[in-house]
Amino acid sequence: MTEADEKALRLQAALDGELDAAGMLAFERACAEDPALAAEFARMASLEEALRRAAPIEPAPAHLRARMAALGAPPRQRPWLFSAPPPALAASLLLGALLGYGGGLLRPAQPQDERALVSAFMRTQIGGQSVDVATSDRHVVKPWLASRAPLAVAAVDLASAGFPLIGGRVEALDGRIAPTLVYRRREHRIEVTELPLSGGAGETIATSRLDGYHVARWSDFDRSYVAVTDLPETELADFVAAFRAAVAAEREEPRAK
Amino acid sequence: MTASDLARRRFAAVALPHLDAAYSLAKSLAGNGADAEDIVQEACLRALAALETQQVEKPRAWMLTITRNVALTFLSRRAPPSPADIGDLERDGRLSAAEPGPDAETRLIAADEGAALRGALAELPLALRETLLMRAVHGLSYRDIAVATAAPVGTVMSRLARARAALAQALGAKK
Numbered sequence: 262m263t264e265a266d267e268k269a270l271r272l273q274a275a276l277d278g279e280l281d282a283a284g285m286l287a288f289e290r291a292c293a294e295d296p297a298l299a300a301e302f303a304r305m306a307s308l309e310e311a312l313r314r315a316a317p318i319e320p321a322p323a324h325l326r327a328r329m330a331a332l333g334a335p336p337r338q339r340p341w342l343f344s345a346p347p348p349a350l351a352a353s354l355l356l357g358a359l360l361g362y363g364g365g366l367l368r369p370a371q372p373q374d375e376r377a378l379v380s381a382f383m384r385t386q387i388g389g390q391s392v393d394v395a396t397s398d399r400h401v402v403k404p405w406l407a408s409r410a411p412l413a414v415a416a417v418d419l420a421s422a423g424f425p426l427i428g429g430r431v432e433a434l435d436g437r438i439a440p441t442l443v444y445r446r447r448e449h450r451i452e453v454t455e456l457p458l459s460g461g462a463g464e465t466i467a468t469s470r471l472d473g474y475h476v477a478r479w480s481d482f483d484r485s486y487v488a489v490t491d492l493p494e495t496e497l498a499d500f501v502a503a504f505r506a507a508v509a510a511e512r513e514e515p516r517a518k
Numbered sequence: 519m520t521a522s523d524l525a526r527r528r529f530a531a532v533a534l535p536h537l538d539a540a541y542s543l544a545k546s547l548a549g550n551g552a553d554a555e556d557i558v559q560e561a562c563l564r565a566l567a568a569l570e571t572q573q574v575e576k577p578r579a580w581m582l583t584i585t586r587n588v589a590l591t592f593l594s595r596r597a598p599p600s601p602a603d604i605g606d607l608e609r610d611g612r613l614s615a616a617e618p619g620p621d622a623e624t625r626l627i628a629a630d631e632g633a634a635l636r637g638a639l640a641e642l643p644l645a646l647r648e649t650l651l652m653r654a655v656h657g658l659s660y661r662d663i664a665v666a667t668a669a670p671v672g673t674v675m676s677r678l679a680r681a682r683a684a685l686a687q688a689l690g691a692k693k
Contacts, residue, residue, distance in 0.1 A: 270675050273682070277653060279660050308686055312654050315635035321541035325555050329537055329562045333530035335523065437571065457571055458524050483524065483573070 272298065276305050374434055375478065375487055378454055379471045381432055381441075382489040391450060392428030392443050402429040406440040414440045414455055415484070417507035424451065424500055444500070451490040451500050458483045466501055468494060477501050481508060521566050528569040533562060536581040539656055543582055546651055547589040547644065557592050561585040579658050583666040586648055593644070631689065638688030642681055649674055650681035 274280050275288045292299040321329075385391035394405040403416035406429045418426060424444040432439045432454055441454045458480055466479040475497045477488045488504070490497050521529070533540075540561055545554035561584045574580045639647060648667060652658040664671045 266679075269679055273675065273679055274660075277660070277678070304686075305682065308682065308689070309654055311631055311689075312635055312639070312650075312685065315632040316542075316546065316639060316651065316655055318538050318542045318655060319545070321537045321558065322551070322555065325541065325558060326537055328559070330530075330534060332521070332562055332566055333526050333534055335526060457522070 268298075272302055272305065276302065276309065374456065375469070375471060375476050375489075377434055378432065378441075378452070378487050378489050379474050379476060382450075382452055382474060382491075383472070385452075386450070386491070391430070391452070393430040395428040397426050397428075399426055402426060402442065405429060406431065406442075409438065409440070414442070415508045415511060416442055417504065417511055419444060419500070419503050419507060422499070422503035422507075424503060446492060446496065446500070449490060449492045449496075451488055451492060451497070453486055453488045453504065456485045456487065458485050466498075468497065470494075479505070481505055482512065522570060525566055525569040528574070529562075529566045532569065532574050532577040533565045533581055536578050537562075539578060540581050540585040543648075543651060543656065544585050544589050546639070546655075547586065547648060548593065549640065553592065553596075557585060557589045560592075561588045564588065576662060578656065579662040579666060582652060582656055582658065586652075586666055590644075634689055635685060638685050641688075642684060645669075646677050646681040646684070649677040650685075653678055 271280075271284075271288065275285060280288060292302060320326075394402055396402060397418075397420070399416040399418045403414055406414040406416065409431050414429070416426070416429065420426065424446050427443050427445045427450075429440065429442050432441050434454075434456070437457075439454045439456055441452055444451045444453070466477055468475060468477045470476070473491075475490050475492065475494050477486075477497055479486055479501065486504075488497065488501060490500070492500070537558065541554055541558050544557040544561070545551055548554050548557060561581070564584050565581060568584075639650070642650065645667070649663055649669075652663045652666060653660075658666065660671050660674050663669075663674045667674065669677070
């Protein structure tokens with residue numbers, strides 16, 4: 262790159278607000294010493310102004326906006342859900358409900374997710390391969406999962422609470438990639454899987470027992486979590502409390518790595 | 519699949535505020551309003567689907583990135599891209615010497631600065647045009663543009679410089 266190119270790029274970066282404070286200061290000093298540079302800067306700035314005037318952001322046509330806004334609007338309540346439906350409709354409703362259950366349309370209650378996660382827990386317990394990335398460093402686990410899963414993962418460190426992180430893996434649930442964190446306590450494991458929010462975020466923790474394992478489900482912010490473990494229920498509750506506190510603390514942190 | 523409540527809420531918060539920007543960019547890239555509407559509609563559907571599982575940090579840059587990608591797919595289907603669109607025009611590495619367009623001289627005389635600029639903009643190769651629009655009109659940072667166009671930041675900077683040099687030349691602004 263020639264010196265002239267570099268100078269041009271620096272001028273452009275100043276115009277675009279891409280110089281840091283020190284760079285901007287140096288550039289202003291250079292402008293003060295070099296009238297030609299100052300003039301070039303003014304010329305570029307006025308070109309930019311002219312361009313913004315010539316190609317402004319124009320409003321989308323009203324019909325397009327209306328159609329797209331409808332995409333974001335909640336589905337309209339169907340009135341026949343609340344009045345007595347005609348028999349044929351009632352039959353199709355029932356059928357729909359049954360199909361919907363099998364097809365995962367009834368999202369809020371998702372015991373099939375929990376069942377699949379318990380199966381995964383059992384499989385890894387027998388197979389011995391519980392993590393795809395084995396490290397206690399959450400700064401390694403987090404980007405590893407983030408590069409494979411669509412959700413930004415809450416890889417929190419719970420070693421101080423007695424639950425060291427041992428790694429992470431991805432589960433495929435109902436066609437979706439679900440990031441899973443694996444923690445350890447003594448010879449036991451706790452696997453936390455992050456899911457898109459189902460139902461509303463709330464304080465409630467639902468625990469259940471499936472095939473001898475304990476399962477906890479809860480929602481925070483805009484995520485749902487399912488934890489599966491072979492620990493006793495009281496220790497699972499400790500874990501969930503520690504995990505939620507750590508996630509909340511991470512949310513509070515200013516955006517820093 | 520019908521969109522979940524969460525995706526709809528995110529869509530309303532993240533995508534809809536930037537509908538005008540998306541439409542404007544699509545129109546500038548496609549060259550007409552009718553195609554721009556198709557592009558925006560497709561971009562919105564993709565955005566809605568992505569929002570099922572995704573959180574967005576920079577909604578404007580994100581929305582424009584989707585729009586740009588849809589527009590490029592659309593344009594590649596409409597007509598084979600011209601060599602000028604494919605080439606990066608970076609062979610000689612010089613940033614200030616843009617080739618004058620065929621009717622740059624005619625435009626020199628054009629009284630209307632805005633029309634001249636729009637004409638010059640429309641003649642820019644796609645890679646230069648999208649970069650300049652994202653920066654000058656939509657206010658994206660170099661880094662966001664680099665992500666949106668899948669190009670290194672250095673390439674974004676040199677494309678911007680070449681695009682501006684071409685516009686300046688078309689306007690007849692002499693150094």
